[in-house]
Amino acid sequence: xxxxxxxxxxxxxxxxxxxxxxxxxxxxxxxxxxxxxxxxxxxxxxxxxxxxxxxxxxxxxxxxxxxxxxxxxxxxxxxxxxxxxxxxxxxxxxxxxxxxxxxxxxxxxxxxxxxxxxxxxxxxxxxxxxxxxxxxxxxxxxxxxxxxxxxxxxxxxxxxxxxxxxxxxxxxxxxxxxxxxxxxxxxxxxxxxxxxxxxxxxxxxxxxxxxxxxxxxxxxxxxxxxxxxxxxxxxxxxxxxxxxxxxxxxxxxxxxxxxxxxxxxxxxxxxxxxxxxxxxxxxxxxxxxxxxxxxxxxxxxx
Numbered sequence: 001x002x003x004x005x006x007x008x009x010x011x012x013x014x015x016x017x018x019x020x021x022x023x024x025x026x027x028x029x030x031x032x033x034x035x036x037x038x039x040x041x042x043x044x045x046x047x048x049x050x051x052x053x054x055x056x057x058x059x060x061x062x063x064x065x066x067x068x069x070x071x072x073x074x075x076x077x078x079x080x081x082x083x084x085x086x087x088x089x090x091x092x093x094x095x096x097x098x099x100x101x102x103x104x105x106x107x108x109x110x111x112x113x114x115x116x117x118x119x120x121x122x123x124x125x126x127x128x129x130x131x132x133x134x135x136x137x138x139x140x141x142x143x144x145x146x147x148x149x150x151x152x153x154x155x156x157x158x159x160x161x162x163x164x165x166x167x168x169x170x171x172x173x174x175x176x177x178x179x180x181x182x183x184x185x186x187x188x189x190x191x192x193x194x195x196x197x198x199x200x201x202x203x204x205x206x207x208x209x210x211x212x213x214x215x216x217x218x219x220x221x222x223x224x225x226x227x228x229x230x231x232x233x234x235x236x237x238x239x240x241x242x243x244x245x246x247x248x249x250x251x252x253x254x255x256x257x258x259x260x261x262x263x264x265x266x267x268x269x270x271x272x273x274x275x276x277x278x279x280x281x282x283x284x285x286x287x288x289x290x291x292x293x294x295x296x297x298x299x300x301x302x
Contacts, residue, residue, distance in 0.1 A: 177216030
């Protein structure tokens with residue numbers, strides 16, 4: 001059974017966003033059913049907890065290593081299929097890029113039934129494009145294809161991440177700027193009560209605590225080389241930047257905000273902050289952390 005509290009949080013968060021961020025009005029008719037479908041499908045997934053011992057997790061975290069690589073997350077392929085069917089109805093009729101991407105993915109799965117698992121799992125990778133073996137990408141926007149496919153996989157990824165968080169605690173062991181579960185950089189930072197600063201993973205949505213003065217991308221902790229931007233119109237939002245690596249991260253100060261928080265919605269409705277940061281010559285951070293996955297990884301794809 002799905003979590004009614006989480007579904008209510010999504011609906012209330014979207015309702016607040018409709019009123020406070022009307023510039024994104026064209027997105028809400030698609031984002032709301034997407035987020036609700038992702039949350040509803042999680043309890044239906046045929047996944048099992050990973051076999052990991054507590055001692056193994058603690059040693060891994062002490063060494064500053066994440067538990068998994070992005071392509072090691074188990075996937076419920078039936079669940080991904082069901083998500084794809086739901087999204088077909090939710091995609092706006094005027095969004096040709098998403099519609100072509102959906103058609104290309106659906107066609108690839110239909111034509112290659114024996115490779116269904118391999119097709120879905122190919123989208124867990126970031127360094128190469130294995131899906132091109134099956135998906136006809138001519139005339140298809142790759143960013144839309146990646147977003148669509150990974151939206152279908154996200155319930156599986158978040159299910160495993162949530163299970164690991166319930167079973168093991170990394171709070172006292174983890175000091176890195178990348179995710180303790182998958183080694184990805186955060187898509188958003190939040191300031192919480194008592195000055196706590198939390199990072200929220202761009203891949204599996206895991207939250208973890210980081211230092212007040214710490215760049216998630218390069219681990220620079222020199223306060224004189226870290227700074228932030230903000231606008232008077234949106235005092236709760238900030239853009240933190242690092243003069244060492246030139247990357248930036250969006251942040252939300254939640255200390256005086258009572259409205260519900262839903263990470264994927266914040267990722268989408270802060271795109272204007274990305275434009276502000278990029279116009280100031282700060283660089284979009286990659287999603288896979290270079291410290292874990294190596295340098296040269298592509299920028300985060302929304």
